[in-house]
Amino acid sequence: MNTQKQFKKQSAEKAHDQQHLLKIRKAIRTYDEKVAEMKQAQFIDWPAARKQAGQIKQYVLENWADLLEQFESNMKENGAEVLWAETAEQARQIFLEIADRHKAKKIVKSKSMTTEEIELNETCEANGIEVWESDLGELIVQLAGEKPYHIVTPAMHKSKAEISKLFHEKLGSVESDSAEELTMIARAHLRQAYVTADIGVSGANFLIADPGLVHITENEGNIRLTTACPPVHVVIAGIEKLLPRLEDLALFLPLLATSGTGQQLTGYNNLIRGPRAAGEADGPRKMYVILLDNGRSQLHADPKLRIALRCIRCGACLNACPVYKTIGGHSYQTTYQGPIGAVLTPQFRGIAEWHHLSDASSLCGACTQVCPVDIPLHELLLENRRQSDEQSNTSLFWKQSLKIWAVIMSDRGKLNAFHRAAANGAEAAALLLPHETGKRIPKLARQTFAQWWEENEQS
Amino acid sequence: MNSREKILQRLRQSSPLQNPATSPFGNDAGIFADYTDDENKWLSQFRAKFAALNGELYEVGNIAEAGQQIQKLLSGASPVLAQEHPLIREILPTVEPDTDFYPGLELSAPEFAEYQAAISVADCLVARTGSIVLNSRSAGGRRLSILPPLHIVIAKTNQLVPSLSEAIALYLKTKMDWSYAVIITGPSRTSDIEKQLVLGAHGPKRLAIVLLHAS
Numbered sequence: 222m223n224t225q226k227q228f229k230k231q232s233a234e235k236a237h238d239q240q241h242l243l244k245i246r247k248a249i250r251t252y253d254e255k256v257a258e259m260k261q262a263q264f265i266d267w268p269a270a271r272k273q274a275g276q277i278k279q280y281v282l283e284n285w286a287d288l289l290e291q292f293e294s295n296m297k298e299n300g301a302e303v304l305w306a307e308t309a310e311q312a313r314q315i316f317l318e319i320a321d322r323h324k325a326k327k328i329v330k331s332k333s334m335t336t337e338e339i340e341l342n343e344t345c346e347a348n349g350i351e352v353w354e355s356d357l358g359e360l361i362v363q364l365a366g367e368k369p370y371h372i373v374t375p376a377m378h379k380s381k382a383e384i385s386k387l388f389h390e391k392l393g394s395v396e397s398d399s400a401e402e403l404t405m406i407a408r409a410h411l412r413q414a415y416v417t418a419d420i421g422v423s424g425a426n427f428l429i430a431d432p433g434l435v436h437i438t439e440n441e442g443n444i445r446l447t448t449a450c451p452p453v454h455v456v457i458a459g460i461e462k463l464l465p466r467l468e469d470l471a472l473f474l475p476l477l478a479t480s481g482t483g484q485q486l487t488g489y490n491n492l493i494r495g496p497r498a499a500g501e502a503d504g505p506r507k508m509y510v511i512l513l514d515n516g517r518s519q520l521h522a523d524p525k526l527r528i529a530l531r532c533i534r535c536g537a538c539l540n541a542c543p544v545y546k547t548i549g550g551h552s553y554q555t556t557y558q559g560p561i562g563a564v565l566t567p568q569f570r571g572i573a574e575w576h577h578l579s580d581a582s583s584l585c586g587a588c589t590q591v592c593p594v595d596i597p598l599h600e601l602l603l604e605n606r607r608q609s610d611e612q613s614n615t616s617l618f619w620k621q622s623l624k625i626w627a628v629i630m631s632d633r634g635k636l637n638a639f640h641r642a643a644a645n646g647a648e649a650a651a652l653l654l655p656h657e658t659g660k661r662i663p664k665l666a667r668q669t670f671a672q673w674w675e676e677n678e679q680s
Numbered sequence: 681m682n683s684r685e686k687i688l689q690r691l692r693q694s695s696p697l698q699n700p701a702t703s704p705f706g707n708d709a710g711i712f713a714d715y716t717d718d719e720n721k722w723l724s725q726f727r728a729k730f731a732a733l734n735g736e737l738y739e740v741g742n743i744a745e746a747g748q749q750i751q752k753l754l755s756g757a758s759p760v761l762a763q764e765h766p767l768i769r770e771i772l773p774t775v776e777p778d779t780d781f782y783p784g785l786e787l788s789a790p791e792f793a794e795y796q797a798a799i800s801v802a803d804c805l806v807a808r809t810g811s812i813v814l815n816s817r818s819a820g821g822r823r824l825s826i827l828p829p830l831h832i833v834i835a836k837t838n839q840l841v842p843s844l845s846e847a848i849a850l851y852l853k854t855k856m857d858w859s860y861a862v863i864i865t866g867p868s869r870t871s872d873i874e875k876q877l878v879l880g881a882h883g884p885k886r887l888a889i890v891l892l893h894a895s
C-alpha cells in the first residue's frame with residue numbers, strides 16, 4: 222500500500238475510534254488550560270515575545286554557516302568532538318564507529334526526535350547494541366513496540382490501565398492503577414541502565430554558538446543521569462538547533478516551556494559545555510556532538526519554506542491542530558507529526574509521495590496562531606500544495622479547466638453571468654474527473670441565492 | 681569535499697546577502713509580566729514560586745540554625761553525601777555523623793546510588809522562576825545533586841537575582857570553566873501518564889533550600 226492510501230485508511234479508522242478521541246481530547250484539554258494560564262501569568266505581550274523569538278531564529282537562518290563554525294570551534298576548545306553528517310545514513314555510521322571505538326554494548330538514551338529521525342534504536346539493535354530509553358513516555362512506547370505518538374508527549378495515547386498491563390508483561394511488575402506507582406516502577410527499572418551503560422545518548426534543544434554549549438531541557442532528571450553517569454556522552458542534533466548567544470536562553474527557555482507544556486520553566490535546563498573538565502569530580506571522559514543535516518540545508522535554499530527551519534519542536538501546533546486531534550499522531554507515519562510534520566515531511570522525503578499530508582488540512586491557521594517562533598505554518602502548507610501541483614502530471618486540460626473555474630467562482634458578476642454554464646460544467650467535471658484523484662468538486666445550486674430571493678420574496 | 685564542507689557550502693550559497701543584526705536578548709523587564717527590579721520583592725517572589733513548584737524552603741538566621749534545620753531534614757535519611765565546601769563544613773560538624781564528603785573519595789556509579797540525601801551549595805537563586813542555578817565545578821560534580829532522592833541546597837539571600845537574564849549575566853562575567861551547569865526548577869517530575877503530576881521521576885523527589893539570611 223502506498224503512503225497516501227495507508228494514511229487515508231489509518232486516519233479514517235482513528236477518526237471513528239471513540240476511545241482514542243476521548244484520551245487525546247482529555248490530554249489536550251489539560252494542556253490548553255495550563256498554557257493559557259501560563260501565557261497570561263508570565264508574558265506582558267505574548268505576540269511581541271514570539272515575534273522577538275522569531276527574529277532571533279531568523280538571524281540564525283541568515284548567518285547559519287558562520288554560527289555553526291563558531292559553535293564547532295568553541296565546543297572543540299572545551300574538549301568535545303564535533304562530527305558532521307549529511308544524511309541519516311552517515312549519522313548512523315558515525316555513531317556506530319563511536320560505539321565500536323568505546324566497545325559499547327549498552328546505551329542509555331534520553332528523548333530525542335533527531336535519533337528517531339535517523340532510526341538509531343533500530344540501527345543499534347541490528348548491531349547488537351542494547352538500547353534503554355530513559356524518558357518515561359519513550360520507555361512506554363519502546364516497550365509497546367510503537368513509535369512516539371507526539372514529539373513532546375510520546376505516550377499521550379496510552380491510558381493508565383494500558384501502561385500498567387504493559388509494565389506487568391514486559392517488566393514483570395505488579396499491576397497498579399496509580400500513576401505514581403507506575404512511575405516508580407520505571408524509575409527502579411532505569412536506575413540499572415544509568416549505572417551500567419557504556420554510552421549516554423541525548424538530543425539537544427539549543428546549540429549555543431557563543432560560548433559553545435549544548436542545552437537540553439527536561440522534567441524527569443533522566444537527561445541529567447544520562448549525561449552524568451556513563452563514561453561517554455553523544456549528542457545528536459539537527460543543525461537548525463542553533464541560537465547565537467547564551468543570553469537568548471532567557472527568552473527561549475520560558476517560551477519553550479510555556480508552549481510545550483504550559484510550565485514557566487521545565488524542571489531541569491541542562492547546559493553542557495564539554496566532557497569532564499580538568500579538576501572536576503565526575504562526568505563523561507568523552508563527548509561527541511553529531512550535527513545532522515539530512516535535508517535541512519536543501520530546504521534552506523527554498524526562500525519561501527526556509528522559515529520552517531525556525532521550529533523549536535515545542536509541539537504546540539500539534540495540540541492546536543483539528544486534524545491531529547482527530548486522526549492522532551500515528552496516522553502520519555512520520556517522525557514529526559501535525560502541521561510542522563506536514564510541512565517538513567514532503568520536503569524531506571519527497572513531495573510526490575508525501576504531499577497528502579499538506580492536503581489534509583483545513584487551513585484554519587490555528588497552528589500559525591500558536592507557534593512561538595512565528596512560523597506561518599498554514600501558508601507553508603499551501604506552498605507545499607502549490608509545489609506538488611507543479612510537479613504533478615495532471616493533464617493540461619484539467620489544469621486549464623480549473624483555472625477557468627477559479628476565475629468564474631471568485632467573481633460575483635462573472636458567476637451570475639455564467640451561472641447556468643458553471644453549474645452544468647461542475648456536474649460534468651464531477652463525472653469526468655478521474656476517480657483515483659479522490660478529489661471532489663463542490664456541487665453548485667441550480668439557482669443563485671439572488672435569483673431565489675427575487676422569485677420568493679413576494680410570497 | 682567532506683560532509684562538513686558540503687553542508688557549509690550549501691548554507692552559504694542560499695544565505696541572502698543582508699545580515700540582519702539582532703542584539704542579544706536581555707529585555708526581561710519588557711517581556712515578562714512577573715519581572716520585578718525591586719530588590720525587596722525578590723525574596724517574597726522566590727518563596728511563592730518555589731512553594732508552587734513543591735520545593736521546601738527553610739529560612740534561618742545563622743549557621744547554628746542552619747545545622748539544626750539540616751538535622752531535621754535528614755532525619756532517617758542515611759547515608760548522606762555532602763559537597764566538600766567550607767560553608768557546608770562549617771554547618772555540618774554539629775549534625776548527622778554518617779556523612780561522606782565529595783569530591784574527595786572515589787565513588788562508582790552503584791556506590792553513588794546508595795546515598796539517601798545530598799547537600800550542596802548553589803551559584804544563584806532566580807526570583808521570577810523559583811529556580812536554583814549551580815554547576816559541576818561549584819556544586820560537587822554532575823551526579824551529587826541528581827542521584828539521591830533528597831537534595832538540600834544551602835544558599836544565602838544575597839544570592840537572589842530577579843530573572844534568567846541576570847543569572848546568565850553572572851555566569852558570563854566568570855571564566856565559565858565548568859563542563860556542566862543546570863537551572864533547577866522544582867524537584868524531578870513527570871506528567872507522562874495521563875497528565876498526572878508525579879514527583880521523583882528519576883531525580884530527587886524532594887528539593888529543599890536552607891536559606892541563610894545575610895546579615
Ligand code: SF4
Nearest residue numbers: 532533535536538592
Ligand atoms: S512549528 Fe512552531 S508550534 Fe509547531 S512545533 Fe515548531 S515551534 Fe512549535
